[in-house]
Amino acid sequence: MCQSNHHKPYTRRDFLTKTSLGLGAATFASFLDPTSLAAQAIDGIGSGPHFAPKAKRVIYLFQSGAPSQIDLFDPKPVLTRLTGQELPESIRKGQRLTGMTAGQASFPLVGHQFEFKQHGQSGATLSELMPYTAEIADELCFIKSMHTEAINHDPAITFFQTGSQFPGRPSVGAWLSYGLGSDNQNLPGFVVLVTKDKMGQPLYSRLWGNGFLPSEHQGVQFRAGKDPVLYLTNPPGVDELSRGNQIDHLNQLQEKQYDEFADPEIKARMAQYEMAFRMQTSVPEVMDISQEPDYIYDMYGPDVKKPGTFAANCLLARRLAEKGVKFIQLFHQGWDQHGALRQNLPKQTLETDQPSAALIKDLKQRGMLEDTLVIWGGEFGRTSYSQGNINSEYFGRDHHGNCFTIFMAGAGVKKGMTYGQTDEFSYNVAENPVHIHDFNATLLHLLGIDHERLTYKFQGRRYRLTDVHGNVVKDILDA
């Protein structure tokens, strides 16, 4: 199929405002790699990285609901010692409470509920709930000083994914698709896998949407089940040949429409039809994990053969990465332990610990970890004080945005490192704060993009993922 349909079109306004520069860029770029024409960024800068990238692809293991940093990564002996006592006002400093705990009469501190040890040569601190991750602790870079202003899930995840608490902006994957293009013509450049049948905070397709960017940059959700991508397979009675003919004819009509109206969305739609046609063969192929050797299944754990589980999705993520998909995002819900922390947190880690570690090991032994960036984390952290009666078996922790932990592995991040520190109450950041904007700036940096230069003009001004904020965290970058 001809790739030139991906070429971003010229509107009359574009022509008038950018003639010489625009035409030049259009012709030169076509000399280069055809696969990168998918990201012909006339408003953006260039059609590739701004400087040599360390990572070529990202696997983002998003833990939706907010895993408790105190019980998994950042234990605080002071909390254990002061269990039952009130959170001091000098520490809280008037931080707003959510509606769920605002009604509480007291805010008793409660220490970590699980045992902690230091692991590997780097001495990374991890709880007993994550033994598999502990085995590869020396590959990981922990950021303990993440912070966000958001206090509730939807704005917080939206903030992480799009750079703003208000919906409407493109997601990280869409920005990357726009800035870097795709490495594989037959698969979307941005794939999303959500763990099936998990209860928890809702997720919306706008979290992997394209916002105001052309719609070909949106994330495509692959589902577990007979049809990984909805409405992809041909209905009964329609075979590949007739489908191909249909698309060709449709294209002719679309071209006519485009000649008349020059609406960029027409081109985007055409591109996606063609991509869908190619995906009819490529998607079933990549989703079929039955041919993997047994030791791979063992490495990912018992869930891997059940489609839709986090483990199965991790294995799929590796397969997608092998095929050159640039941005693979997994969502796993259920970390929102407002109650039953002791009971439910272990269930969550049982589902995620082994597969996450297995994914990193699998990438490493295939030599892919050196140019793949793996990220693990949620949208914020949890409070040092208990939600609900502290003496109850089923107490929990509320949302906490002032500090939380994320870890990364792979391309361009220092191995065996812990960056940033929280105070003794795990309430505020004590050293080296990393805001979500800083995190996103660093993410783009690892992919070779200057976060201040990848922009898109919309509603009269230029937008970027980090908007007007964000500093690259140089200390975690590996050389």
Place this chain on the structure above:
Amino acid sequence: MNVELFFGRFHPIVVHFPIGLLVLGFLMQIVARKQSMQFLRKSLPFILLISSISALISVVFGWWIAEQGYPSDTLFWHRWGGVSVLTGSTLLWIGSKKSSEFSAKYFNGLYSIVVMLVLVTGHLGGNLTHGNDYLLEHAPRFVSNWFEEDAMPLEPIHPDSATIYEKLISPILIQKCGSCHDPQQNKGGLDVTSFASLSEGGDGGEVIAQNASSSELFRRVTLPPDHSKFMPPQGEPLSYSEILLLQWWLNSDDLQEGRLSALENSSMLPELILRDMGVDVRRKALYETLELAELDPMLIDEIQKSGFAVRPLYDDSPFLDVSLVQGHSLKDLTTVNKASEHITWLDLGHSELDNERLAVTAALTNLTRLELQKTQVNDDGLKHISQLAYLESLNLYGTEVSDQGLMNLSSLKSLKRLYVWDTKVTRAGAEKLQEHLPNLEVILGY
């Protein structure tokens, strides 16, 4: 003497007297031009007397504190500026008493000079105490830009051709030690200005030895500053970066000919040397050090037509990242060969590549990453890539290579990561290779 050390430190306190008083007197002199303020003139001799006395005390205390380690240049001007203020102030006092004989013009002129001296000398004194950019640290941008010294220009030297001694060590020794230990003064019989004389040592024997801990030079500069044998006895001691570098150098193998590039592997030194000495010895990626002309777009097109995806490493880079387009069959690599200097990342994994076709890659001299996983390449094929001097990462997982073939890679001096999971390579074989290449990480899989 304790008296000197103790009273010397009162200089910054006492010196504010003459400063304030002299400026006050000057203001009074100006204001007194008005008829109604004439009475101020009567106080002038008294003010000038106190100024001169306190200036004298300041100078004496200043002389004492000067021994306590200050930058010599600034110290020189501040010292003599202060003495000049003392002289001027005394003259002014004398002149103010003989008001009728002393012409007002000369008096005012001298006073203006003295006030300017006070300002300049005072500023230098502030610099001595707080550092040269004390005032600029929080100044608004337009002010600090005006005063900004040009950032130390980074020397464009190639780390492989310049020696550590010549570029870094020798300048330090000459600057910090050369005022006494040069051919003329030759204190203690030691001349540090040339490598030969440095190696000879001085009256007490050799000063540079097998390593830092047995080096007398190193011992002396790292003594406590108030030790009688501490070097240098006057002036600035060696800074932290300089001592760290000196230690590294004394512990290194080739003192005279050791190249700057050897410093790349040190964890702290490159950053410190860059910050304090303006020399960049950090490890550089190949695409940053090598200059190439851009490749002809027609050639790139040709490579793409034979089934390869070609992208520049980044926007304007002449270096290329070439990979086989997924699903295309590998025909032959001769077109790839035409861009032999430009290709630095090459991905031929998961293809029908065999030893024969691999031979072509020997010509890609600037390869830094080579991916050959899941191909037909085996031990024999590895001979073809044994001369790639810049190769950093090699992926051979899922191929038929074994311990024997691995030794073909022992000449890849830049190799840092080798992936041999799911091959016949054993831990023993990997360790044997690592004896030749100590910086190599071999990933055998989990």
